[in-house]
Amino acid sequence: MTAITTSDDTGAIPGVIQSKESSTAILIKHLLLFAFLVALWELAARMGWADELLFPAPSKIAESIWRIYVTQGNIWFHLYTTFKEALLGCAAGIVIGVALAVAAALSETFRTYLKPYIIVIEATPRIAIGPLFVAWLGFGLSSKVALAALVCFFAPFVNTLTGLLHVDEEANELFRSLGANKWQTFWKLRVPTASTIIMAGFKLAVGSAFGGALVAEFISANEGLGVLMYRYTYTLNMAGAFATLLSITFFAFWLYRAAEIADYRMIFWRSNELMEKKSRKRKQAFLKSIA
Amino acid sequence: MAAEAQAVVNPAEARSDASEQIVIEARNLTKAFTETVVALENATFKIKKGSFVSLVGPSGCGKSTLLRLVSALIQKTSGNLSVHGQEVDKPRKDIGMMFQRPVLLEWRTAVENVLLPNELSGKITKEDKKRAMAALDLVGLKDFEFTFPRQLSGGMQQRVALARLLQTGADIMLLDEPFGALDEFTRERLNVELMRIVSQVGSTTLFVTHNISEAIFLADQVMVMTPRPGRLAKIIDVPFPRPREIDIQVTPEFNALVAEVRSVLGGH
Numbered sequence: 001m002t003a004i005t006t007s008d009d010t011g012a013i014p015g016v017i018q019s020k021e022s023s024t025a026i027l028i029k030h031l032l033l034f035a036f037l038v039a040l041w042e043l044a045a046r047m048g049w050a051d052e053l054l055f056p057a058p059s060k061i062a063e064s065i066w067r068i069y070v071t072q073g074n075i076w077f078h079l080y081t082t083f084k085e086a087l088l089g090c091a092a093g094i095v096i097g098v099a100l101a102v103a104a105a106l107s108e109t110f111r112t113y114l115k116p117y118i119i120v121i122e123a124t125p126r127i128a129i130g131p132l133f134v135a136w137l138g139f140g141l142s143s144k145v146a147l148a149a150l151v152c153f154f155a156p157f158v159n160t161l162t163g164l165l166h167v168d169e170e171a172n173e174l175f176r177s178l179g180a181n182k183w184q185t186f187w188k189l190r191v192p193t194a195s196t197i198i199m200a201g202f203k204l205a206v207g208s209a210f211g212g213a214l215v216a217e218f219i220s221a222n223e224g225l226g227v228l229m230y231r232y233t234y235t236l237n238m239a240g241a242f243a244t245l246l247s248i249t250f251f252a253f254w255l256y257r258a259a260e261i262a263d264y265r266m267i268f269w270r271s272n273e274l275m276e277k278k279s280r281k282r283k284q285a286f287l288k289s290i291a
Numbered sequence: 292m293a294a295e296a297q298a299v300v301n302p303a304e305a306r307s308d309a310s311e312q313i314v315i316e317a318r319n320l321t322k323a324f325t326e327t328v329v330a331l332e333n334a335t336f337k338i339k340k341g342s343f344v345s346l347v348g349p350s351g352c353g354k355s356t357l358l359r360l361v362s363a364l365i366q367k368t369s370g371n372l373s374v375h376g377q378e379v380d381k382p383r384k385d386i387g388m389m390f391q392r393p394v395l396l397e398w399r400t401a402v403e404n405v406l407l408p409n410e411l412s413g414k415i416t417k418e419d420k421k422r423a424m425a426a427l428d429l430v431g432l433k434d435f436e437f438t439f440p441r442q443l444s445g446g447m448q449q450r451v452a453l454a455r456l457l458q459t460g461a462d463i464m465l466l467d468e469p470f471g472a473l474d475e476f477t478r479e480r481l482n483v484e485l486m487r488i489v490s491q492v493g494s495t496t497l498f499v500t501h502n503i504s505e506a507i508f509l510a511d512q513v514m515v516m517t518p519r520p521g522r523l524a525k526i527i528d529v530p531f532p533r534p535r536e537i538d539i540q541v542t543p544e545f546n547a548l549v550a551e552v553r554s555v556l557g558g559h
Contacts, residue, residue, distance in 0.1 A: 170390045177362050177388040178459065180411045188411075192398050269397045275439045282400055283437040290420045 089148020101160035151212030159201025163194025329520035345506035353521020387461030
């Protein structure tokens, strides 16, 4: 059982380039390279080096993006559907994963009996269960949410369990020597200690939510980005398909980014800047409370 | 008349009856983890109220085991162990503990860490908060009350842990190599401060270390322990009055004590 990602201890949102002056230079280089690649692609399409039916020119894709968002505006409806499926599925997966993990962390018996099932679920490629969900739950929302939840639940489960089980022995002894009861130790020591790794699990879940919803839509659905993508490809509207794909990437990226930022802010003691802010706030509140 | 004058001049002397009280008493105290792994065998000792006792010896001599028995973090196998005349069976409010690592909660400011004992035993009052601020002041962390552990050095983190221990109000303090992970200079400075603080609050202190000089420098009594099985080999009285200055460590009397401890440990 291995989920757990590491973006720990850097004190910054991972991926954000640190040093300021060189970052501008790097950004310019990135943009130049990107512009060159896009221009090359455009050229290839116009000169007929690539089959434009299968690889539409970037200008055509841009046109298509304009159409689906503005002039025709048909993507919003599908975007809403897929977002709803992904977020509901992700939330359900996290709730189920965390609940199972807490139960498993608190009861050794439960943990022992749960283990073989977890191994089986881990060994099964989760999206392979998709057709079954569609058969059981129908073509609507629930089968999509179910598959997204199944895809999402694993990382929060493993990470929460690992985090809760791995408790510093001396901290445990400290709490015992101070006469803490089981619940105090759980809420004031084990949960906050595990929060770093639990949040890493949540990030992984958020990152896979879209995938689960999309696969379920591919299997069978009437609405959603997966359906739109499928329709465009089927009718050989490749520019539309690419525009949809880019949309998926764009929104999946920002969803994950949001989760990263939430993680960064919640586990504030990894960042000096956040600690200083918190420190000032708590100082004010504390001094007020004893005044 | 003489007694009266004494009582006025030195209140500590007037309480001399109380200071003779036995706070911790062990008879044939034994802890075996398995039949062959005996961590502590037949330890017998008495610890007086307000005294500072060092436990010194190499790894595996049972010094940490002894501390954990007193704090009831582990249970004895046989023998007797009493605190204030009561057999020890569960953690007591009047016993506080400090570990080799500071074990601070990273998501809490220094003062919030110090308040943990109050929080775990009920509600935090305004008084508790004021005492916590005073405790941090006492350990030399004034102006650092609202910093987070990660913003503090190792030595400062241990000071927070010491303030937290003081906050428990426990009159028996168990210190398990509290400064063992710190550099020599920081450790020496903290030892001197520890001695000052302990005299000030008048607690009974058990201090585990594997540093012989440190053990003698701090204590009224040194319990020398030897390993396999863990045994209490000898209890040596340290005659110097407390508090002491660092330079005491270069006196012949001090070195004679060091030699004595070494000779007890010699065979091991």
